[in-house]
Amino acid sequence: MLPASLRPGDRVARSRCDIRVLSPERVASYRGRVSCEQVVRLEYSRGEHRMPLVEATQGASGISLGTLRADTGMVTLDPGFVNTAGCTSEITYIDGDTGVLRYRGYPIEVLAQRSTFLETSYLLIYGDLPTSGQLENFTDLIRIHTLLHEDLKRFFDGFPRDAHPMPVLSSAVSALSTFYQDSLNPFDHDQVEISTARLLAKLPTIAAYAYKKSIGQPFLYPDNSLSLVHNFLRMTFGLPAEPYAVDPVVADALDLLFILHADHEQNCSTSTVRMVGSAHANLFASISAAINALFGPLHGGANQSVLEMLESIHTDGGDVDAFVRKVKSHTGGARLMGFGHRVYRNYDPRAKIVKQTADEILHKLGVNDPLLDIALALEARALADDYFVERKLYPNVDFYTGLIYRAMGFPTKMFTVLFALGRLPGWIAHWREMISDPETKIGRPCQVYTGYAEREYTAITQR
Known part of the structure; x- marks a missing residue:
């Protein structure tokens, strides 16, 4: 969730990523509430990804992740959805x-x-x-x-x-x-x-x-x-x-x-x-x-x-x-x-x-x-x-x-x-x-998998 006080040119550092609110740029509409003045740019090791800002009438505005996963291969991780608007x-x-x-x-x-x-x-x-x-x-x-x-x-x-x-x-x-x-x-x-x-x-x-x-x-x-x-x-x-x-x-x-x-x-x-x-x-x-x-x-x-x-x-x-x-x-x-x-x-x-x-x-x-x-x-x-x-x-x-x-x-x-x-x-x-x-859309959250990579099956007599 993006603080409503964030303004063009502001930067929010996140590890190897860099989030910046850009100046005027028209983006695709999201139920008519996407700002035509601000988008958010996510800079990471392999490039950047731009996301529209969804303006709130009051309170925190939102970053529409849109094609984040398709374009970058990454998802957001937010246990308990503390910072996520669904x-x-x-x-x-x-x-x-x-x-x-x-x-x-x-x-x-x-x-x-x-x-x-x-x-x-x-x-x-x-x-x-x-x-x-x-x-x-x-x-x-x-x-x-x-x-x-x-x-x-x-x-x-x-x-x-x-x-x-x-x-x-x-x-x-x-x-x-x-x-x-x-x-x-x-x-x-x-x-x-x-x-x-x-x-x-x-x-x-x-x-x-x-x-x-x-x-x-x-x-x-x-x-x-x-x-x-x-x-x-x-x-x-x-x-x-x-x-x-x-x-x-x-x-x-x-x-x-x-x-x-x-x-x-x-x-x-x-x-x-x-x-x-x-x-x-x-x-x-x-x-x-x-x-x-x-x-x-x-x-x-x-x-x-x-x-x-x-x-x-x-x-x-x-x-x-x-x-x-x-x-x-x-x-x-x-x-x-x-x-x-x-x-x-x-x-x-x-x-x-x-x-x-x-x-x-x-x-x-x-x-x-x-x-x-x-x-x-x-x-x-x-x-x-x-x-x-x-x-x-x-x-x-x-x-x-x-x-x-x-x-x-x-x-x-x-x-x-x-x-x-x-x-x-x-x-x-x-x-x-x-x-x-x-x-x-039907609710289907992603996950960040932290389990084993591919493993070989071992017969029960050999375990």
């Missing part, structure tokens, strides 16, 4: 240095304060905020698809009672491809629209059923007189033998958390959606793959790790200073969870909102959770310590979310499921953007 996107913008997050140009702070999860979902998927009529139609379309096929309900009987809800969620979403074979064509607009509505409507039902399965309680059918979030809470915590009133404080807080998790550009699970979808896999299959990626503890399990850390501090007497000393000295296996982020080098803008929400919801619910006091003390201690500040270790969105989920009554194994429910519209938006992009 696509252009108009959905979400992040500035990790200043702590900025925008969905389709709208600051996350504004959406968190003024929008709803379904309105934000519409924004991510379709590109603009809906009119009242568009939002009403969108909501109605989702509402009529909340039910699961009765045969799919029996699908849950095949899982052990103690199964984690995430693989159950992934398996059930994948199975939707078998129940809705009329909507699997990724290039049929109407089929994509109905698959989008089905996923947004049915994933909360599947998530609630996965939870009910894990605790041995009967499933509840959706109540389509309720909103999406109210319906999910009722199906999760309600019982068929008695009425269940959804606490509006909990519903509003969960709706807010879903907004905050709705998208975060090219993270592991979103990149998985694009990779799987690039093979023209249908939307159900692609989302199932994303859920599996999110199940990895390095991606979706951070809020659970934070809660376990806070519980450990509490068990040890609540001495935050002692814990911080262990973290800094790398003793006792102490790790500071919920601080730092792959993208942000500043305070995660979502974390500021979640911190305030945690304090408010615990107060409104009358929950006196000692872990909140520990979390507040730990944050204050870390932000006042040069050791963490110099390393740009600031609280991220996961630091307080586990406390909120616990106050709502969710067990820790449901935390990543809630993450998936919030992230669903972002996954869908990226899949739709990818599938409609004429520049999309």
Whole structure:
């Protein structure tokens, strides 16, 4: 990725290669965004290679590698794709240095304060905020698809009672491809629209059923007189033998958390959606793959790790200073969870909102959770310590979310499921953007082979 500040004549040395930004020179267009003023020249031992510069509207511009391998016989090596953009996107913008997050140009702070999860979902998927009529139609379309096929309900009987809800969620979403074979064509607009509505409507039902399965309680059918979030809470915590009133404080807080998790550009699970979808896999299959990626503890399990850390501090007497000393000295296996982020080098803008929400919801619910006091003390201690500040270790969105989920009554194994429910519209938006992009090619990364050269086969008796 080329820094946006690079200007003609600037040079970036890389071992035996030399990268230079050249002055005005017209190059082939790349979706209309290639700069007609700048190209990048790679000088190496056997010559040079010129590459167009793809201008970003904000943030880092990109070097289009184009025919690099064909012309030079070389590939780029970038483990974890830290410096590699696999696509252009108009959905979400992040500035990790200043702590900025925008969905389709709208600051996350504004959406968190003024929008709803379904309105934000519409924004991510379709590109603009809906009119009242568009939002009403969108909501109605989702509402009529909340039910699961009765045969799919029996699908849950095949899982052990103690199964984690995430693989159950992934398996059930994948199975939707078998129940809705009329909507699997990724290039049929109407089929994509109905698959989008089905996923947004049915994933909360599947998530609630996965939870009910894990605790041995009967499933509840959706109540389509309720909103999406109210319906999910009722199906999760309600019982068929008695009425269940959804606490509006909990519903509003969960709706807010879903907004905050709705998208975060090219993270592991979103990149998985694009990779799987690039093979023209249908939307159900692609989302199932994303859920599996999110199940990895390095991606979706951070809020659970934070809660376990806070519980450990509490068990040890609540001495935050002692814990911080262990973290800094790398003793006792102490790790500071919920601080730092792959993208942000500043305070995660979502974390500021979640911190305030945690304090408010615990107060409104009358929950006196000692872990909140520990979390507040730990944050204050870390932000006042040069050791963490110099390393740009600031609280991220996961630091307080586990406390909120616990106050709502969710067990820790449901935390990543809630993450998936919030992230669903972002996954869908990226899949739709990818599938409609004429520049999309099937994902097929290269490698730098470091194994043996050709070897002779030796008979087993001679080894």
